[in-house]
Amino acid sequence: MRGDRTILDDVTLHVPVGRHTVILGRNGSGKSTLVKLMTKQIHPLGGTGVRVFGREHWDVFELRQRLGIVSSSLQADLAGDAPVTAMDTVLSGFFAAHGLWRHHRVTDAMREAAAAALKRMQATHLAPQPVTSLSTGEARRVLIARALVNSPEALLLDEPCAGLDPATRRQFLDSLRPLARDGMTLILVTHHIEEILPEISHVVMMKDGRIAADGPRETLLTDDRLTDLFGMRAAVTNRDGWASLSLG
Numbered sequence: 001m002r003g004d005r006t007i008l009d010d011v012t013l014h015v016p017v018g019r020h021t022v023i024l025g026r027n028g029s030g031k032s033t034l035v036k037l038m039t040k041q042i043h044p045l046g047g048t049g050v051r052v053f054g055r056e057h058w059d060v061f062e063l064r065q066r067l068g069i070v071s072s073s074l075q076a077d078l079a080g081d082a083p084v085t086a087m088d089t090v091l092s093g094f095f096a097a098h099g100l101w102r103h104h105r106v107t108d109a110m111r112e113a114a115a116a117a118l119k120r121m122q123a124t125h126l127a128p129q130p131v132t133s134l135s136t137g138e139a140r141r142v143l144i145a146r147a148l149v150n151s152p153e154a155l156l157l158d159e160p161c162a163g164l165d166p167a168t169r170r171q172f173l174d175s176l177r178p179l180a181r182d183g184m185t186l187i188l189v190t191h192h193i194e195e196i197l198p199e200i201s202h203v204v205m206m207k208d209g210r211i212a213a214d215g216p217r218e219t220l221l222t223d224d225r226l227t228d229l230f231g232m233r234a235a236v237t238n239r240d241g242w243a244s245l246s247l248g
């Protein structure tokens, strides 16, 4: 609840480690609220609570190391801070901080891990640049590298493609595919079925603060299900493991 309004109601959801999952829904369906529950930014008023990696109570700092988070709002937060380089932004992931501060002790091992994470995201050349000077697509790759420094077991991607043009979006999504194949659990939150990586096999549909459907990709990414979800006649096309949608 927020104030006296019920935002999520009767939500039961289990995301096993290792099952790449997309949470799909229209604006206002409750996706961000669900994400905040998973990341322990907010807490439910009732029910059985939210367990992450089997535990309900977390030191948020510790949780961030096991559950990496990338969102477009995180990018906005970082852009609002004093200018820091892409390398320092990645290093700040070790401290769950925005940017580096005097009390942060950066070790050589941390620098090596940060360089490796940037390399993994094909972003080595961006290391010395201020994050504020990066394009949205470049900044998004740096944020993924920031999440990767802690070798998290899962990565929560909250509308990670917001603001990306179609080609940059595909390149960005392609850069995530090796992570999924290497066994890092991906949880993608989006409005767009075009962003669902071929590796994502499980779909959760949210509608009006409830889980409208929860099941395998092939049974849920269908014309009928998406027509119901979006409230408009929908037709799905599949090509090379990617789906696209036409409406109307």
Ligand SMILES: Nc1ncnc2c1ncn2[C@@H]1O[C@H](COP(=O)(O)OP(=O)(O)OP(=O)(O)O)[C@@H](O)[C@H]1O
Pocket (backbone or CB within 6 Å): 002, 003, 005, 007, 025, 026, 027, 028, 029, 030, 031, 032, 033, 034, 191
């Ligand atoms: N702090 C808040 N106070 C009151 N209502 C809120 C608050 N946060 C969210 N809501 C309401 O909860 C509902 C779900 O919002 P939420 O942001 O979780 O949806 P969403 O699926 O993430 O939407 P979008 O795709 O547009 O980000 C909306 O009706 C929203 O207005």
